[in-house]
Amino acid sequence: MHQTKSIIDLPNELLHQIIAQVPSQGHLPKQFRAVYALSLVNHRFRAVSLPVLFQEIVVHSVKRFESLIQYFLTSSGRAISYHVLTIQIISISSCINYPPIFLLGPDTWKRNPFSMFPSLRSFHWHEGDVQYPIEGLIVNLRHTKLSHLTIPYPCDMGYMHPIKYCPELKSLRLTLTIEIGLIHESDSRDDDCLCSSCHPLCPKDVPFKLSHYCLVRFSVHQERGEWDGSIWRCLDLPNLQIFSVKGLGSNEVTHVYDFVQRHSTLLEVNLACSSFLDTPLRLEALIKLIEGTGTWNAEDPPIFDYSFRYRYIRRCLDENAKLGFDEPRYVWCPYDHGEEDRHYRFPEDIPDTSIVFRKFGFIRKPIFPDALEWRSSTGSEKARYYATSLALEMLDDDEYHVNYQFIEDFLMLSYCFPELQELRIGCLTPIPDSSFHECMTRLSVLLEGWTNIRKLAFRFIFDVEDWDWGCPVSSYYEITEHTQVPLIDGVYPPIEPWEYVPKNLNQIRHLYGDEFADEIEDRISTIFPWEAPPDRNDHSLLLRCWEERHRRTVANAISLLASRCPTLEEVDWYPATPHTSPDITTLWKWRIEDTTGPGKRKNVTGTFTWKGCLHGSSPYFDVLVGEELLYAQQRREWAQF
Secondary structure (H helix, E strand, O other), rough: OOOOOOOOOOOHHHHHHHHHOOOOOOOOOOOHHHHHHHHHHHHHHHHHHHHHHEEEEEEEOOHHHHHHHHHHHOOHHHHHHHHHHHOOOOEOOOOOOOOHHHOHHHHOOOOOOOOOOOOOOOEEEEEEEEOOOOHHHHHHHHOOOOOOEEEEEEEEOOOHHHHHHHOOEEEEEEEEEEEOOOOOOOOOHHHHHOOOOOOOOOOOOOOOOEEOOOEEEEEEEEEOOOOOHHHHHHEOOOOOOOOEEEEEOOOHHHHHHHHHHHHOOOOEEEEEEEEOOOOEEHHHHHHHHHOOOOOEEOOOOOOOOOHHHHHHHHHHHHHHHHHOEEEOOOOEEEOOOOOEEEEEEEOOOOOOOOOOEEEEEEEEEEHHHHHHHHEEEEEEEOOOOEEEEEEEEEOOOOOOOOOOOOHHHHHOOOOOOOOEEEEEEEEEEOOOOOOOHHHHHHHHHHHOOOOOOOOOEEEOOOOOOEOOOOOOOOOOOOOOOOOOOOOOOOOOOEEEOOOOOOHHHHHHHHHOOHHHHHHHHHHHHHHHOOOOOOOOOOOOOOHHHHHHHHHHHHHHHHHHHHHHHHHOOOOEEEEEOOOOOOOOOEEEEEEEEOOOOOOOEEEEEEEEOOOOOOOOOOOOOOOOHHHHHHHHHHHHHHHHO
């Protein structure tokens, strides 16, 4: 007979290993994590759980972090020393207009403040506003064995310190901030602080590169400035796999495309241009970028007189054609009778689609193993990669005066992405269909060409005044002028379009008057009989009514999509109107269950979420894929607490 033991009978060493295997839940504050709950069981569990909790230190300001360092430096005791030795992750939430003292270098302290953390592997400094040189921070960190680093970085910084000082770095996130003044090689600086081996960023005529052989993940958020193109030409990261850049300027697009082309190990790319981009990106160039067949001119364009802009563009186009360069963007040129009537010169290499966008993301896989060995800026003759995930948001075509294009036009291009498994597609142009049912019917027909799609997320804009549900006769209810419920039967959920917060019945009465509010309450009570009078202060009441009212209609539409696309497993619909922010929206997430046999109707289950609902706030419609999408969602969850 086997003797059974409880977890209390286990030795502390084994119990510590079990608790250490609990998922980290790094996107949640510690007081909401499972390990923290275990530390409250008893004194023994607390002693075993504390080292696991101390592996990550999270503070909300630099002042608190400096106070924590001072406490560790001045305190004594075996417990404090042991906990300090176990710290692996340090995260600082923000630093706004405050000079962090640890930026000043080791001379400010009696000892390097980071030398007391021998196990430190990750240092994250989020939302920084650096108005001071940060050489001291990098010098302090160079004695650690960092694998993950997130810091704000001045956009005119003359040295790439993280590349030189952190040889074991695997993940680097930089947030470019305001300029602090150019740093030249002739500046008088302490050699021990700057390190003579740290080279300045080279001009384009110097054959010099900054290399790092361990970096796998590189992210640049150009918040308040942009890099010069020479930086992208200098960087050489031969093992880079994940790359993300946000806030890209017009002068950097070609350089970044060339950077992606040179790094054949890149399998995940997310790119977002600035909203001030003068010309949009084109889909034909994106396809070449994914496949590795594009050749991008990474040299700076010549200085030219704006009065001869039309001649310059014609000459530039002819020269690029001779050299075999591809253009990432549509080329802008005015008509002869003035710049007011502008148009775009469309490429001739691939039939024009007129699909314009400013941001995208993709995950690709190599077609053959040798594809990862390509090190040239020149594109290959045949495709070396195929896309498995793609995120794209088509712009409102009125902004760039091109032909109107919609999600349907993109779905016609299934032959360009034959192996695509995940698609996140958005369109800021109001679609021409008159009803939800008509739109979903058209989408279902086009999805037949996408034979490998498993996850589909879409966000399209519709006009509130002209749209309706357009339910078929077989629907379990029919909305007419006599049966329509104000606010509840709209195609868009009843959320305040500018504040994105659902209104309760008392607020509806205050905004629209007693007669309108009484009509809504009477209609709601007729359609949804309550066991008790509804709570007039409940902000989720109208949204729950909207969800229940239209659940079957939307479920039928999702089933229609699944019937035309058998591989479909998940569908995310982000309802939106022209007044909705591109970021904040509602989400109706649907899961499609496997059928028991061919020809059977698929079962679908949906969860409707919004900002502040019981199921958790709905994620933004991020034009991201892969790990960057997960990171953005986790950062947003953290900000809620």
